[in-house]
Amino acid sequence: MxxxxxxxDSLVKAYGNFLAVNGLDLRLGEGEVYGFLGxxxxxxxxxxxxxxxxxxxxxxxxxxxxxxxxxHPLEVKRQVGYLPESVGFYSDMSGRENMLYxxxxxNIRRSEAKKRIDELLGMVELTDAMNQPVGQYSRGMRxxxxxxxxxxxxxxxxxxDDPTLGLDPTGIQWLLGIIExxxxxxGIAVLLSSHQLQEVQQVCHRVGIMSHGKIVLEGTxxxxxxxxxxxxxxxxxxxxxxxxxxxxxxxxxxxxTGCNRVGNNIVVDSNADVRALATATVIASSASxxxxxxxxxxxxxxxxxxxxxxxx
Amino acid sequence: MRAIFWKxxxxxxxxxxxxxxLGLVLVGVLWATFVDTxxxxxxxxxxxxxxxFTTTLGVPLSLLSFLSFFGPIIGITLGFDSINSERTQGTxxxxxxxxxxxxxxxxxxxxxxxxxLIMVVLSLGIAAVGVAxxxxxxxxxxxxxxxxxxxxxxxxGYLAFWLALSMTASIxxxxxxxxxxxxxxxxxxxxxxxxFASSAxxxxxxxxxxxxxxxxxxxxxxxxxxxxxxxxxxxEATGTLLDPIGGRFLNPLGVAPExxxxxxxxxxSAGQSLLLVWPHIIALLGMIATLLSVSYVxxxxxxxxx
Numbered sequence: 001m002x003x004x005x006x007x008x009d010s011l012v013k014a015y016g017n018f019l020a021v022n023g024l025d026l027r028l029g030e031g032e033v034y035g036f037l038g039x040x041x042x043x044x045x046x047x048x049x050x051x052x053x054x055x056x057x058x059x060x061x062x063x064x065x066x067x068x069x070x071x072h073p074l075e076v077k078r079q080v081g082y083l084p085e086s087v088g089f090y091s092d093m094s095g096r097e098n099m100l101y102x103x104x105x106x107n108i109r110r111s112e113a114k115k116r117i118d119e120l121l122g123m124v125e126l127t128d129a130m131n132q133p134v135g136q137y138s139r140g141m142r143x144x145x146x147x148x149x150x151x152x153x154x155x156x157x158x159x160x161d162d163p164t165l166g167l168d169p170t171g172i173q174w175l176l177g178i179i180e181x182x183x184x185x186x187g188i189a190v191l192l193s194s195h196q197l198q199e200v201q202q203v204c205h206r207v208g209i210m211s212h213g214k215i216v217l218e219g220t221x222x223x224x225x226x227x228x229x230x231x232x233x234x235x236x237x238x239x240x241x242x243x244x245x246x247x248x249x250x251x252x253x254x255x256x257t258g259c260n261r262v263g264n265n266i267v268v269d270s271n272a273d274v275r276a277l278a279t280a281t282v283i284a285s286s287a288s289x290x291x292x293x294x295x296x297x298x299x300x301x302x303x304x305x306x307x308x309x310x311x312x
Numbered sequence: 313m314r315a316i317f318w319k320x321x322x323x324x325x326x327x328x329x330x331x332x333x334l335g336l337v338l339v340g341v342l343w344a345t346f347v348d349t350x351x352x353x354x355x356x357x358x359x360x361x362x363x364x365f366t367t368t369l370g371v372p373l374s375l376l377s378f379l380s381f382f383g384p385i386i387g388i389t390l391g392f393d394s395i396n397s398e399r400t401q402g403t404x405x406x407x408x409x410x411x412x413x414x415x416x417x418x419x420x421x422x423x424x425x426x427x428x429l430i431m432v433v434l435s436l437g438i439a440a441v442g443v444a445x446x447x448x449x450x451x452x453x454x455x456x457x458x459x460x461x462x463x464x465x466x467x468x469g470y471l472a473f474w475l476a477l478s479m480t481a482s483i484x485x486x487x488x489x490x491x492x493x494x495x496x497x498x499x500x501x502x503x504x505x506x507x508f509a510s511s512a513x514x515x516x517x518x519x520x521x522x523x524x525x526x527x528x529x530x531x532x533x534x535x536x537x538x539x540x541x542x543x544x545x546x547x548e549a550t551g552t553l554l555d556p557i558g559g560r561f562l563n564p565l566g567v568a569p570e571x572x573x574x575x576x577x578x579x580x581s582a583g584q585s586l587l588l589v590w591p592h593i594i595a596l597l598g599m600i601a602t603l604l605s606v607s608y609v610x611x612x613x614x615x616x617x618x
Contacts, residue, residue: 081409
């Protein structure tokens with residue numbers, strides 16, 4: 001059993017009468033990547049602030065790396081790296097100088113710090129820009145510098161608040177690769193708060209969906225699919241021809257939940273992978289199959305379905 | 313905290329606006345010293361080193377009033393964006409998620425500002441006294457040295473008050489411009505309008521000043537209300553410290569000419585003058601402590617959002 005690095009028990013944060021976080025429980029173990037989802041204002045950021053001792057919980061408790069962040073803020077901050085939603089650097093200082101300052105604040109010796117900074121800046125591909133003032137950095141570069149800055153203290157837990165915001169697609173893939181690497185090779189626990197559901201699904205071992213200050217759904221993506229019984233797969237068939245009998249045939253396939261005609265396309269919803277069966281059915285019919293594409297958007301569907309249900 | 317202190321100190325001396333202010337004040341002080349010393353040597357009386365700061369012989373504005381004008385601006389320049397600029401830049405939440413106590417950030421910033429002020433006052437003082445020594449051709453006496461040290465100390469305290477005030481503004485006001493404007497507004501209000509306010513209050517409380525007792529009460533009220541202003545405390549304290557003869561009285565009634573008749577006008581020792589303005593110094597330090605604790609409490613309990 002891996003060590004528990006984050007433990008939150010019935011955590012509450014009230015602003016006046018408004019409960020931003022309302023009885024939240026959360027467990028995060030070593031080497032685990034936890035996707036922290038939820039609409040804006042659902043209390044994700046407040047929870048993160050409480051984990052870092054940047055704001056005090058109204059009631060309940062949270063333990064991070066075994067310490068209470070309110071009582072022992074330094075022990076927590078020594079081992080937890082936090083990348084805020086919009087990370088800020090001193091714009092008149094270079095990337096390297098900014099990181100040296102962080103190293104000073106962490107009491108890392110200069111000689112060691114310099115070596116580690118060069119290493120980390122190499123990892124985030126900022127070696128060329130490291131002596132440029134941060135004011136000249138692009139949003140993506142800043143984000144990468146933020147990641148290097150977070151890793152400087154060799155944390156055991158890292159908290160990333162919407163780290164993919166403003167990154168280009170390659171940047172996002174690169175970041176996800178790093179997250180995966182950190183968790184599997186270095187055993188770092190990662191709390192990833194994000195709106196990019198597809199990406200979360202790609203790297204997260206477990207996912208928690210927050211709504212109105214509570215985690216309303218939690219588990220692996222597969223578990224969530226079962227919990228919400230939403231059916232998670234969508235297959236788009238591009239056809240030439242095709243009639244109602246084909247539709248009936250497709251609807252009759254096992255685990256297909258819905259079948260809609262959109263122009264020349266038929267969209268097949270199912271809760272299992274039906275690509276082989278569906279394409280075979282089309283080929284056996286009178287229609288010609290021009291293309292088939294499937295999007296594995298399970299998490300997004302769970303998410304949308306959950307919140308759509310809430311609206312009503 | 314040491315890391316924060318050194319970074320902030322480096323920032324202060326690297327900032328254009330600070331160096332501009334420092335250069336301006338340094339040029340002003342040096343120029344005034346040159347002109348004043350020349351005039352003083354020509355007229356040739358008095359306690360040279362002390363009169364240097366209060367004389368209006370050469371330049372119509374004495375060095376003391378020059379400092380009481382520009383000092384607050386230097387103090388405000390150092391502090392008005394210390395916390396809120398970190399907040400708007402987004403660096404505050406990053407710094408506070410490093411293993412440092414929150415008060416270390418605050419204290420480090422204040423101490424770096426204070427140290428900068430000490431450097432400013434020291435360099436201005438040394439520059440002025442150096443030029444004066446060259447002109448007068450004689451070193452200051454031990455009594456003068458003591459008085460000058462006292463003067464420097466009170467000046468640092470006065471500038472530190474404005475630093476504390478502008479840092480408080482930078483904690484309460486999220487916007488650096490608003491914080492600068494409010495600080496300057498308070499400075500103007502407290503330094504200039506207090507004169508009108510104190511006489512208005514005295515007029516209201518003692519409308520009739522025909523009798524000499526009423527006149528005394530009127531003056532006293534005016535004086536005490538005026539002492540709410542650190543600017544008044546500063547000019548009173550330094551005026552007393554720099555004037556061994558007149559500096560034996562604080563109350564202007566005491567120096568009314570008819571009261572002086574028959575009084576032997578001998579200078580008092582530096583220790584006696586210091587004793588006289590001790591309450592002023594304590595009051596000034598108390599104001600600084602109040603501002604620091606108010607902003608400290610606010611800063612410690614605040615939620616830091618990115």
